[in-house]
Amino acid sequence: MIRRVPAVLVACALALAACSTSPTTSGAAASADRTFVVATAGEPDTLNPVLNYGVDGASLIFDGLVARDAGNALVPGLAAALPTVSPDGKTVTATLRDGIAFHDGSPLTSADVVFTYQAILDPKVDSVIRSDLEMLASVTAPDPKTVVFTLKYAYAPFLQRLALGIVPAAALQGTDVNQADFNRKPIGTGPYKVESWTPGDKLVLAANDTYFGGKPANAKVVVAFVADDNVRAQRMRAGEFDAAELAPKLAAGFDSVGGYQVHRVDSADYRGVMLPMGNPVTGDLAVRKALNAAVDRTAMIGGVLGGAGEPAYGPVPPTSEFAEPAAAGRPAADAVAATAALDAGGWAAGGDGIRAKGGQRAAFTLMYPATDSLRKELALAVTADAKKVGIEIKPEGLTWDAIDTRISQDALLMGFGTPYDPDFTSYKLFSSQFAGQGYFNPGHYKSPVVDKALQDGRDLADPAARKAAYSSFQKQLATDLPWLFLAYLKHTYVVKDAVNGVQPRVEAHEHDVANSIWWNINTWKRK
């Protein structure tokens, strides 16, 4: 009896195996050379743009009214030309291209565009990108080819918000968008149709031969979701992937391996220390100046980031047309300047090596999210650099829930950034009207100059006037130093040499299936 137990278990297991596997073939080997396999850790939660999938375009499955070229400049997408803006800036009109169809063959009309934007504004829809469209009063379709957006106020970068993918109204009308099957098996207009999505494993995309931008150069794209960095690197090394995103230090291992190319792609994703104004130490400009001079950004990029970064001095990335070179500082530590700032501010050297002023020691807590090892290492690097000039930092790894309760008093290692328009995150992060609102301006930074510059940047349509406004914004931040900006990250990818057509562009923080180095994979070929 007993000796039979394992046999019974084996039988159960085999029966189970038989049930769980469908009798489909695993072929596709014949078309392997026309299939591209890419790997990433970032698996989207949903494939519906309304619920925050690929909202900045390049989503492979959908198209927006506008798209972005290799330099991130806006080009017409589903719209026949870039949408026009009325002189008062409050009416934006787009005309659709002729003859565009969704993957199911149904024609694209302006009703689909209206449905997409209205769904995001609908409070019943759990869309986290609703605040991105808070300027939008209504969207209407006067005829099947025309879409009119009416804004509550003039919003200069509004066209940047139109890269959002358009969904077919017929597939979603009358359903609960939050729980629709569409979110897992979507229908778009983009270069690829979704063939299957096995969450936790892979997304299989098949070429849309009638894509308006031209038939894709390959037949199939497989996006493998491999959460663990080391596993992804090993599978890349085993030759399973054509391209994979890897952590900088793992990617560097491929520099010396033949057959692979390592791409270090600029991003607008910055890391820095938010210094609250209400804290008696970080609230003192002399301390902030000393910290800004004391940190060794070069060492951080070489050590912590494995070379995959650029020094940061402000929230506008150096790759942006709005970047103000005058706001940049020195990448290496400058102990002399740091000491001079502390001396001038009245922070005298104390007996324990830590400076003090009127009984207040130059000591503060620096919080970082405990699960983010990159922010932890940056926090430790800042701590070590500050110690050298007599400022004591107590780094503390916490959960976000613990951070939330202390965010107005304690410094925090934060990260933000988008390459598309300086208004996008900076307006809320540095305007005084958002002081103390969640993660917007938690340090209660208040500057009339910055407030005006950010408002001008949003109100004024003239590109030169906007550039001037953001230049004044960056210079004022460099003077007040409400943040200690450390570095812009670079996203690192390993791509097989045999792949032709890779064209990296500056990336946003969010990069998974959409908006990664494979944003133009529909033009990739094998050499």
Add this chain to the structure above:
Amino acid sequence: MSRRFAGAGRVVRRRLLVAVPILVLTSIGMFALGAASPIDPAKQYAGSAAFTANPEVLAQIRANWGVDDPLPVQYLRWIGNLLRGDLGWSTSRHEPVASVIAARAGWTLLVVSLALAIVLLASLLLGALAAYRRNGIFDRTLRAAAYAVEAMPVFWIGLASIAVFALALGWLPAGGLTDVTASGTGFGDVAHHLVLPVLVLAISQAPWFVLFVRDGVADSLRDDHVLAARARGLPGRTILFGHALRTALLPFLTLIGTHLPELVGGAILVETVFSLPGLGGVTVQAALGSDFPLLAAITLLTTAAVLTANLATDLAYAAADPRIRLDA
């Protein structure tokens, strides 16, 4: 044989009656723990958009989900839906809980049961052989290996096996359930991909079982009835497998029951290392994201599995030991 199982039906019925309050208490405990958790599910749902979304948007999402309602209200709503067969909506996976489990539980079960089968077969065979020639070369080698493996973390064994068998030798795939370019889950393809994960899980769990069998058999080889069998001149193989192993098996059955949770824990790590779409990854994700509907369903499923395993162990015990009577 049939007399031994007299009363088995009653035992099953009694266990089922006990299982209901246990499951209810487990689910209440789940919800109470959830209420104590400071994690905001809306922020988890938003991901990095939580940092750019207005607080009102997140509040609206919480209101849509009713997660700010008092705990008893949420619990009763959940129970009500459960009784109507609706396990709820997973806020971390963005799909119905039922489909998360349907799509993934099978793979976890498959990996766990295959690994368990291999562990059982291997540990019975190797443990008994080692005990038969106690302190011989084989015994010493096996014990040394068992202690060494016991000291290795599962994920390390996993990565090492990938390095050897996938990268260096190229015999087996490094991860995934099927070839990345495959369009379905063909039997051969899946089997090819499961060899490494199942073996890694089995090897990582084996030391306990092997050492247990070895000690148990070694002890029972000195029992009176085994000595008596020897004295009668029975062949060594009969004595080892028919007498000594059989006596040593009784406590071993209990070990399987109690070891099941650890096996599932190992499966979670193995699933992560080999990128298998099982329940392991989503459990972690659900816990981090305060996804109560999914956590509650997985907890209930696990509790039910452990209760079933205990019941099966007891029934097997009755089958193996003539002194045990279920109707007693």
